Amino acid sequence: MGKKLMLFYLLSFVNFGCAQMDETSINGVSFVASPDSLQQIQIPPIKEIHANYAAIMPFGFIRTLDHPEIIFDTDRQWFGETSAGASQYIELLHKDGIEVMMKPQIWIWRGEFTGNLKMNSEEDWIQLENEYRNFILTYAKLAEATQVKVFCIGTELEQFVMQRPTYWKHLIAEIKKVYSGKLTYAANWDEYKRVPFWDQLDYIGVDAYFPISEAKTPSVEESKAGWKPWKEELKTVSEKFDKPILFTEYGYRSVDFAGKEPWDSNHELPSINFEAQTNLLEGLYQEIWNEPWFAGGFIWKWFIAHGKVGGEKDNQFTPQNKPAQQSVKRAYKN
Known part of the structure; x- marks a missing residue:
């Protein structure tokens, strides 16, 4: 009887361990589309920071905030923005053991905020719905064909959704x-509580x-303190829907x-402040990353040409070749 009981506990432990492994945190990068194909030499920098996921982002283009036509998958787009490019990126990433979230996105001329996309007539709404259905199902089918783990059905489309x-x-x-994989939607930080289809x-x-x-250079402790009210809000929403929170984008x-x-x-x-970027990321990782309701996230942004981006003169989002890269690496390793 004792041996049987011991065997039961052993098997239970093994099964529990397997379940825990299946729930590994998503340590992701938001992979910026490029005019060029992805090369094997461009993969090691991603693995060096212990990233296990990459978001691949093909694009569709809209002329204005009230225009219903979506142009996508054309010869005039960059290679990485198309179906062929997304497929090539995914194949090489998968070959190197990096999972993928496919995240098709809309770009509105002059960078208008997609959350304000809103039609002026029922006729235009119907056309937009048909255009978006064609756009998103094209990439959902590609995601299934390439065995992508996560598919994002839209990004920051508040008015369209509401x-x-x-x-x-x-x-x-x-x-x-x-598509048979996991689904999400990338809601803006001030939109996610009102999304009706979680x-x-x-x-x-x-x-x-x-x-x-609001500090010029917040400390890590100030960053952690700033996250606390949002942390409680995120936890409440997660519990309400019994779904984990995924940061489909994050960064500073x-x-x-x-x-x-x-x-x-x-x-x-004009300013450049590497300490602010690093401390804010450290605060996020320390305050949020290990919460049981949190699934992980995708840092914004990560470029293919690693050796040519970021660095001491760059004040944009990428952590590449900046002190913040080491913060990402430590957090993802742990």
């Missing part, structure tokens, strides 16, 4: 007919540009006041 909730529920059902998805996706600190620029409005991508900001 104005047409029935459409989105039907669209998710259509996606599930052609119950149909596997992860609550958040583009996590929460305002954290290497500028002064980087935690005040982390979504600000204004290229005219």
Whole structure:
């Protein structure tokens, strides 16, 4: 009897261990599309920071905030923005043991905020719905064909989602007919609580540009303190829907006041502040990353040409070749 009981506990432990391994944190990079194909030599820098996921982002283009036509998968786009490019990136990443979240995105002319995409007539809404269905199902089918683990059904489309909730529920059902992996939606940090279809998805996706600190150079402790109210809010939403939180995007620029409005991508900001970027990331990792309701995230951004980006003169989001890269590496390793 004792031997049988011991064997039962041993098998239970093994099964529990396997379950824990299946729930490994998603330590991801947001892989920026390039005009060129991905080369094997460009993979080691991703593995060097212990990233186990990459977000691949093919693009569709819209002329204005009230225009319903979506142009995508054309010869005029960069290779990495197309189906062929996404497929090539995925194949090479998979070959090197890096899983993928496919995250098709909309770009509106002059960089208008996609959350404000809103039609002026029922006719235009219907056309937009048909155009978006064609766009997203194209990539859902590609995600299934390439065995992508996670598929993101949209990014920061607040008005589209709020104005047409029935459409989105039907669209998710259509996606599930052609794609069998995990699903999420990338809601903006101030949108995610109002998304009406979390119950149909596997992860609550958040583009996590929460305002954290108004200090010029916040310390790690200030960053952690700034995360505490958002942490409670995220936990509450996760428990409400019984779904894990996934940061579909997160990150900070290497500028002064980087935690005040982390979504600000204004290229005219002149300052360079590596300490602010590093401390804000450290605060996020220490305060959020190991929470049981948190699935992981994808840092914004990671470029293919690692040796030519980031560095001492760059004040944009990428951590590449900056002190922040070591923070990402330590967090992802642990």
